[in-house]
Amino acid sequence: MPRTTWQPHNLLIFFVFVVAGFFILQPAAFLLFGSVWSSPPGRPGHLTGSNYAEVLRDPFLGRVLFNTFVFAAGSSLIAIALGSTLAFLATRTDVPFKKAIIYSPILTFAMPSSVESMGWTFLLSPRTGLVNVAFMRLTGVEEPLVNLYTLAGMTLVMGINLLPVAFLMTAPAFTLFDRSLEEMGRASGGGLLQVYRRIILPLVLPSIASAFIYCFIVAIEAFDTPAIVGIPAGVYVLTTTIYTQMVSEVPPRYGTATAYSAVLLALSLILITLYNRFAKSADRYATLTGRSGGSAVISLGKYKPLAAVLVLGYLLIHPIPLMATLAVASVQRFWNPDRLLTNITLDNYEKFFSYPVTGTAFINSIIVSASSTALAVAVGFLAAYFSLRRKLTGGQTFTTILSIPLAIPPLVLAVGVFWSVLYVDIGLYGTVGALVYAYSLRYTPLVVRFLSGPMLQIHRELEDSAVVCGGGRLRTITNIILPLLRGAASTAALYVFVRTITDLGIAVLLVTHQSTVLSTTLFALWNTGEKLTVVAGGLVYTVVLLCFLLAAHRLGFRVLQPTTR
Amino acid sequence: MAASTAKTPLLLSVAALVVSIIVAGYATAITQSAQSIQGETSRQVKDVRTALDDISGRISSLERLVSLYAKAAGIDSPQQAELIVKQREELQARVDAARRESGRLVVYGSVDYADIKSTLDAFQARYPFIQVVYESMRPPEVYTRVSSELSANKPTADLVLVSHTTGIRFAQEKRYLPYVSPEAASYPDFLRDKNGEWTAAVLLPIAFVYNTDKVKQPPSTLEALTDPQWAGKVIMHDITLGTTGTQYLVSLKNIIGESRFNSFVDRLVKNVKPTLDISVSTVAEKVASGEFHIGLIVNLHDVVRLKMQGAPIEYFLPTDVPLLTTFSHIAIISTTKNPNSAKLLVDFILSKEGQTIIGNTPVRFPARPDTAARFSLDKIVPAGLRMVNYPDDEAIAKARDWAARFKEMGFGAK
Incomplete structure (x- = not known):
């Protein structure tokens, strides 16, 4: 495809880039400004380097960076290794419990991540975690089986928390596949493992790499698990350091917190650049050509029992015990493993439903999440398309810019957006528009990640043939690209929708009474110590989501398109 | 002249007579009227007295009413x-x-x-x-x-x-x-x-809390609280953040004195090495669950709420530690x-x-x-429990420095 020349609609696209770029960079710019300003933006002060000097002087900086790296790398490795294997098994093979594997990761992410982390403390706390209590009672050993409160423990929990994302991001790639390649592999006498390693794995590598980078960034900026598991363990990472300065202290230490965020941002930008370099050789991976149909079910043969054990093991380690524990916890007055049976109550559910603003919040949540999802998916699709398919000058830069908000921890991003809508007055302040703005910023890069893997796999010749047949660019998009990406796009949309509804914390600076959303209700309950009510609320989310998925399934909408032949 | 002279006494006497009659009549009339006036006055006085009695009766009942109203309204003056x-x-x-x-x-x-x-x-x-x-x-x-x-x-x-x-x-x-x-x-x-x-x-009063299933008698002094027997069994609000926990301890320092405070904090970090948690509510919850035996720096209202829900916990304060509020x-x-x-x-x-x-x-x-x-x-x-307002000026002004100092002492980070 020759590089496109200057045309009127290109100008339009550049105009869109510039406007969108302004909105994307604005909060980050406020934050960067905050890191070199002696007082919060908007207040009198002077330029200063003292914030960075203070960060460098922090005696715990080395330790914090080390912890952050181990935590992020370890948890993304766990998530990707398990998530992509499960995705492969669930979408392409004849492994048992397929549906359970496809839907259980989705169900667990309807839980706010703070609740999920708390669920792990109910399971794995050294003295009161159910697993350890059972182990100690059964064996008579005084020492717990697993100690959650270590660097390894928090890395493991984060890895499992991230698994659904890894699963959802890699699964579409496995389904968009040219079956002939596998058949060739088989025909040349390769065993299943060999075919997987030599053919399948390399082909889905862009998706896996992109999912890995995404998980890495999410882990770097995650707060809930490092706070709930890490701080009691004495293990601090960058975000717990930033959050405590930005969110726990009054007046908040915007200067050093934003300086730390700038360190995070730099780290993430390096990762994103690496990723982009990697993605440049995209054509090598384009496998979905016009020549073949969809993909076929691969028979696991002698590996079937092994795969079954893996799948069962996952179900028995993650979704089943976690959801069961949370379900039990949601009907407890307080958590105490010795009193599980005498302690039963429905108060938590009553409290959740009778919370003064639940009604308005519910409607607002639907509006905010639906609009954020629509905006994020639209922008994310266009960005991925113009940076990967139609390489427009600036498209690549635009996608990189789009990734910047991803590198900012949500509560810090919320402060950036707060300053933006407050000081650059375009009428968003105090409206649901501010929330949609913040959520779209945060989740558009995720949509790009979701779509870029599958997008890279669609071979150019499909588009070129459309152009040869006289189809315009728009027709090519609507008739070729969109249908092929339907699975990935709907997965991305679902993910964004659920995440925006459960994202505790980002909303709190931006909502007003009129625009209050469910997550701020849960956040308020969490902060007043009504944590089990938040668990109950999270379970209500999960049940609603489950009904929603079932209904969608009935209507022929699939979250993933598992190969059915 | 003699005749006129002779007539004069007669005239005089007639005149005197007339005058005396008039005077006498007048005097009688006066006396009579004076008598009638006197009667009327005494009647009137009687009337006034009744009226006065009536008025004073009314006034006193009005006074009673006013004081009753004032009393009812709680007004003293x-x-x-x-x-x-x-x-x-x-x-x-x-x-x-x-x-x-x-x-x-x-x-x-x-x-x-x-x-x-x-x-x-x-x-x-x-x-x-x-x-x-x-x-x-x-x-x-x-x-x-x-x-x-x-x-x-x-x-x-x-x-x-x-x-x-x-x-x-x-x-x-x-x-x-x-x-x-x-x-x-x-x-x-x-x-x-x-x-x-x-x-x-x-x-928002702050206290300490213990699990009544695990601990029969909570430590009664700060020294007993920092005994090595509590090692690994104590959870505390994170005092390296500069927030509630930090401000509480700094205010406590100014109440119990520098030397006692130093030995308390020293012994606490060496003997007990408390686990820190970012949320004050979690500290109480983790004592209620039995994960920890003792929790330091908790919201009294969390303790009361969990206790109402049946959790085996109770608040306590070692001697000399007032209820900081x-x-x-x-x-x-x-x-x-x-x-x-x-x-x-x-x-x-x-x-x-x-x-x-x-x-x-x-x-x-x-x-x-x-x-x-x-x-x-x-x-x-209990009545008479000493309550002290916190944070004090030092705790407000120096919370960050103290947070860093606690971190350097070895609280939290491993």
């Missing part, structure tokens, strides 16, 4: 009555003025909406022409929103109901409108600003366009009625000392 009338007139004037305002108050609060809603509802029932919009958030967000909105010239909040440690910054930055509520007189000095910039609305205060933001409505809300929240509603909400401690509510502090803690 005319000055007080005057004050009350004045206040009532002021109130009426304020209500009239409030009617002319926007009819909408925006409150930014760190007290959870669910806990304050019934109080606000009662206020709106009293003044139906004022709608209260309550934005519930955490103290740092209250700070960020109020200070940023003011510097962007977009003031939104009319009042704040915020933790004192946060609100004191607003007071230092002169963000508050001074208003001495007539209700503030019922509050002790440490719960109100002398200029009326803020007044306490909800108490902070609070959420209510204050008016100086930029408000609705000062009269805002003052009405302050009055209501500080009033006995408002405080009683707060004190009947599980579990919130009302700040007004004479409140007879379910969770009035005097029903929770």
Whole structure:
């Protein structure tokens, strides 16, 4: 495809880039400004380097960076290794419990991540975690089986928390596949493992790499698990350091917190650049050509029992015990493993439903999440398309810019957006528009990640043939690209929708009474110590989501398109 | 002349006679009338006396009535009555003025909406022409929103109901409108600003807690609390953050003295090495679950709530450790366009009625000392327990330095 020349609609696209770029960079710019300003933006002060000097002087900086790296790398490795294997098994093979594997990761992410982390403390706390209590009672050993409160423990929990994302991001790639390649592999006498390693794995590598980078960034900026598991363990990472300065202290230490965020941002930008370099050789991976149909079910043969054990093991380690524990916890007055049976109550559910603003919040949540999802998916699709398919000058830069908000921890991003809508007055302040703005910023890069893997796999010749047949660019998009990406796009949309509804914390600076959303209700309950009510609320989310998925399934909408032949 | 001379005595005597008759008659008449006057006067005096008796009777019954009314109204002196009338007139004037305002108050609060809603509802029932919009958030967000909105010239909040440690910054930055509520007189000095910039609305006492299943007798002194037998069994609010935990310990230092404090903190980090948690509520929860035996620096209201739910926990305070108490205060933001409505809300929240509603909400401690509510502090803690306001000046000013110092001492990080 020759590089496109200057045309009127290109100008339009550049105009869109510039406007969108302004909105994307604005909060980050406020934050960067905050890191070199002696007082919060908007207040009198002077330029200063003292914030960075203070960060460098922090005696715990080395330790914090080390912890952050181990935590992020370890948890993304766990998530990707398990998530992509499960995705492969669930979408392409004849492994048992397929549906359970496809839907259980989705169900667990309807839980706010703070609740999920708390669920792990109910399971794995050294003295009161159910697993350890059972182990100690059964064996008579005084020492717990697993100690959650270590660097390894928090890395493991984060890895499992991230698994659904890894699963959802890699699964579409496995389904968009040219079956002939596998058949060739088989025909040349390769065993299943060999075919997987030599053919399948390399082909889905862009998706896996992109999912890995995404998980890495999410882990770097995650707060809930490092706070709930890490701080009691004495293990601090960058975000717990930033959050405590930005969110726990009054007046908040915007200067050093934003300086730390700038360190995070730099780290993430390096990762994103690496990723982009990697993605440049995209054509090598384009496998979905016009020549073949969809993909076929691969028979696991002698590996079937092994795969079954893996799948069962996952179900028995993650979704089943976690959801069961949370379900039990949601009907407890307080958590105490010795009193599980005498302690039963429905108060938590009553409290959740009778919370003064639940009604308005519910409607607002639907509006905010639906609009954020629509905006994020639209922008994310266009960005991925113009940076990967139609390489427009600036498209690549635009996608990189789009990734910047991803590198900012949500509560810090919320402060950036707060300053933006407050000081650059375009009428968003105090409206649901501010929330949609913040959520779209945060989740558009995720949509790009979701779509870029599958997008890279669609071979150019499909588009070129459309152009040869006289189809315009728009027709090519609507008739070729969109249908092929339907699975990935709907997965991305679902993910964004659920995440925006459960994202505790980002909303709190931006909502007003009129625009209050469910997550701020849960956040308020969490902060007043009504944590089990938040668990109950999270379970209500999960049940609603489950009904929603079932209904969608009935209507022929699939979250993933598992190969059915 | 002789004849006339002879006639003169006769004439004189006749005249004398006439005069004497007249005089006598007159005198008689006078006497008679005097007698009748005298009778009438005594009758009249009698009448007056009856009237006077009647009046004095009425006055004394009026006096009884007035004193009865005063007693019923709790008024001791005319000055007080005057004050009350004045206040009532002021109130009426304020209500009239409030009617002319926007009819909408925006409150930014760190007290959870669910806990304050019934109080606000009662206020709106009293003044139906004022709608209260309550934005519930955490103290740092209250700070960020109020200070940023003011510097962007977009003031939104009319009042704040915020933790004192946060609100004191607003007071230092002169963000508050001074208003001495007539209700503030019922509050002790440490719960109100002398200029009326803020007044306490909800108490937030801090205590220690133990698990009654695991611990029969909690340590009675700070020395016993730092005995190696508690190693690994103690959880504490994170004192390396510069927030509640840090400010509590620094204030405690100034109460028990530097040397005792140093030995306490030294022994605590060496012998016990407490686990730190970022959330004050979690500290109580993890003692209730049995994960830890003892929790340091917990909200007394969390302990009372968990205990009501049946959790095996109880609060305790070692000897010489008073009940350190902070609070959420209510204050008016100086930029408000609705000062009269805002003052009405302050009055209501500080009033006995408002405080009683707060004190009947599980579990919130009302700040007004004479409140007879379910969770009035005097029903929770023994009489005579020493209560001290915290954080003190040093704790507010030096919290960050102390947080760093605690971290260097080995608290938290491993």
